[in-house]
Amino acid sequence: MSNDLISEMERDAVYKTIYGRRDIRSLFKPDPIPSEVLARILLAAHHAGSVGYMQPWNFIVVEHEGLRQKVKESFERERGEAAMLFSEEKRMKYLSFKLEGILEAPVNLIVTSDSTRFGPQVIGRHSMPETHLYSTCCAIQNLWLAARAENIGVGWVSIVKREDIRAIFGVPPHITFVAYLCLGYVTHFPDQPDLERVGWGKRLPLEEFVYFDTWQGQPSESRKDLPQILRNDGAEA
Numbered sequence: 459m460s461n462d463l464i465s466e467m468e469r470d471a472v473y474k475t476i477y478g479r480r481d482i483r484s485l486f487k488p489d490p491i492p493s494e495v496l497a498r499i500l501l502a503a504h505h506a507g508s509v510g511y512m513q514p515w516n517f518i519v520v521e522h523e524g525l526r527q528k529v530k531e532s533f534e535r536e537r538g539e540a541a542m543l544f545s546e547e548k549r550m551k552y553l554s555f556k557l558e559g560i561l562e563a564p565v566n567l568i569v570t571s572d573s574t575r576f577g578p579q580v581i582g583r584h585s586m587p588e589t590h591l592y593s594t595c596c597a598i599q600n601l602w603l604a605a606r607a608e609n610i611g612v613g614w615v616s617i618v619k620r621e622d623i624r625a626i627f628g629v630p631p632h633i634t635f636v637a638y639l640c641l642g643y644v645t646h647f648p649d650q651p652d653l654e655r656v657g658w659g660k661r662l663p664l665e666e667f668v669y670f671d672t673w674q675g676q677p678s679e680s681r682k683d684l685p686q687i688l689r690n691d692g693a694e695a
């Protein structure tokens with residue numbers, strides 16, 4: 459398998475999954491996620507790269523209604539606090555958005571990161587101790603994409619208080635809470651991010667964020683075509 463090349467069809471399926479992934483908050487169906495499917499998604503997360511092969515993640519599968527209700531209450535409190543930080547016009551818009559599917563999604567998932575796994579000396583963490591968190595985010599992205607390949611939507615909810623999550627689920631002090639995710643089958647996957655559809659944000663032009671050789675460096679002769687190709691969403695000029 460080590461020389462196993464990806465065929466064009468398989469490549470296209472990967473890109474379809476990447477571009478078709480969405481953050482899902484409001485389109486969840488109540489259909490249960492079979493354990494085999496959930497296992498495949500979790501295994502995909504577990505196959506992410508990690509600093510020094512540390513695999514610092516843990517996953518808590520949350521289905522208990524009462525626990526999810528408590529998370530929803532944390533969300534409501536945090537949303538109210540965050541709203542006060544916006545200008546009045548933006549606040550009304552923010553408050554009109556659906557930003558979680560905690561109770562509608564049949565499965566919620568907590569992802570944590572253990573900075574102590576394998577002790578203090580992990581290859582690659584001396585200069586950048588926070589890389590255990592980056593590793594856990596790699597696992598989350600794997601999970602998000604695997605879920606999309608299973609036609610399961612994922613919504614990331616960061617509008618919750620860490621201390622609440624710690625208290626509700628008994629997460630010990632040395633473990634970092636990284637993500638609260640809502641998973642479920644969906645009515646459909648929208649083409650656009652929700653925040654783009656409602657006019658809150660838009661995808662930035664990538665060609666303005668790619669530099670060459672130095673910070674803000676311009677392309678050399680041999681790379682002059684790249685910005686234009688990026689502008690065309692990958693199509694040649």
Ligand SMILES: Cc1cc2nc3c(=O)[nH]c(=O)nc-3n(C[C@H](O)[C@H](O)[C@H](O)COP(=O)(O)O)c2cc1C
Pocket residue numbers: 479480481482483556557558614615616617650651652653
């Ligand atoms: C770290 C992180 C935290 C997020 N937190 C929230 C959240 O609390 N509520 C929400 O509705 N979306 C949340 N999102 C989803 C983003 O809004 C979404 O990814 C972005 O608008 C782009 O849309 P897309 O994921 O559909 O491409 C979060 C995404 C990330 C990566």
